[in-house]
Amino acid sequence: MTALAQPAGGLAIRSLTVSFADHGAGVIRALAGVSAQFAPGRLTAIVGPSGSGKSTLLHAMAGIVVPEQGEVCCGETVVNRLDERRRDAWRLANCGMVFQDFRLIDELDALGNTLLPAQFRRVRVSPELKARADELLTRFEVPQRAGPVARFSRGEQQRVALARALLLDPPLILADEPTASLDAGNGQRIAQSLLDLARAGKTVIAVTHDDKLMAAADHVLTLRAGCIVGDAGR
């Protein structure tokens, strides 16, 4: 383990470099030596133009993408040094993920999707957990409708994805464009919810192109061509 100064309970990344194979020329350098700290109690917005490496950074922090250089540190854990099985277990225990493409199971209804983390972590679906899932779906104004989420609008699906991310009350919330499919009112509510989660002590990190979410954030990290070009904490 490498000791790396970081906020207790938060996340620190140091000199992260990630490349992908370019099926033709050579490699695409998605991140080039990126370092930053993310403290509990704060909402961070990761911003920057399309293709600047925002999603890659979020996925590296979640242990989905493994950097060729650098470290992702959470407490004593250097996430990228874990093997794939342990990274998956670490992510399930610590991260609430909202993916850009939601990654819901189309055939399941909203409640079934929201309860998925319990299944993945082999947690019994107690009446209390089901009540929490219902409460989250109500909080995010997901219609109380039977039937598969495939029939939901994209905005409704996005809010189911957020409810699912929060089910097991994870300390880290990593959300990729969590307001992209929402109307202004819902977008504002979700931005406020993310801020409330931060104020409740979570480490909340959202990739976004949304000015309202950016304005709500305590900390704005700007990427360009795989490098940090702005790191503004308020």
Ligand SMILES: Nc1ncnc2c1ncn2[C@@H]1O[C@H](COP(=O)(O)OP(=O)(O)OP(=O)(O)O)[C@@H](O)[C@H]1O
């Ligand atoms: N799995 C992959 N294989 C090959 N190239 C990839 C892969 N994932 C990302 N890239 C490339 O890495 C670069 C950064 O991509 P990334 O998705 O992180 O950008 P982004 O800032 O999130 O973009 P957007 O705002 O459009 O979602 C891009 O050039 C992209 O094409």
